[in-house]
Amino acid sequence: MQSLISPQYTSHPAFPDMISAMLAALIIAVGMNFAFAMLRKKTTDIEKMNKIMKETNEWRKQYTDAIKKQDKPKIEELKKRQAYVNKMALEMQQQQMRPMFIYMIPSFLIWIFVFPAIFGATVSLSPIYIPWITCSDTNVQTDTQPKLDANGQPVINPDGGTTLNGPCRLPGQVYLWGWFLLTSFGFSGIISKVTKTSMPSITG
Secondary structure (H helix, E strand, O other): OOOOOOOOOOOOOOOOOHHHHHHHHHHHHHHHHHHHHHHHHHHOOHHHHHHHHHHHHHHHHHHHHHHHOOOHHHHHHHHOOHHHHHHHHHHHHHHHHHHHHHHHHHHHHHHHHHHHHHHOOEEEEOOOOOOOOEOOHHHHHHHOOEOEOOOOOEOEOOOOOEOEOOOOOOOOEEEHHHHHHHHHHHHHHHHHHHHOOOOOOOOO
């Protein structure tokens, strides 16, 4: 019988305890983020993007100040550059999205269809509840009920045990994809600095 803190989803996870599964998934997530940063570096002119960001933000600042001061001549002057600024902002967004589309689709497929069979559907424990990312008390109550077949009989898994409705066994367990999101967000800033691939943002 699986332990309460064993990864759930597969009867034979490659990492049978939560700690090893959590660390292995963390390493893979960081590695994939590093690969994404290098892809971004290859497909994006970051220097040009920074220049566009600087010009766009400066225009927005001047335009906002002109409106506050009701400086109509300045407003008219800045409006003449609005089409150019919008075009540059769109180009920057397209540059940012290009590597994301190349990366996100295969990444999504891997984390949804491949890794759950290796790690299980839950790989960590969180001291706080995060909606959609961690198991709640309700999830545990629902998931620990036997799964029933079309005849209303409990479904038996290959090991001879009863198949349960879902992966949650304890409140606070972190779903595999949720752990990927948390670690990705947690390390993306560091990886961007190390690889010098931080992308500019437009302030409004």
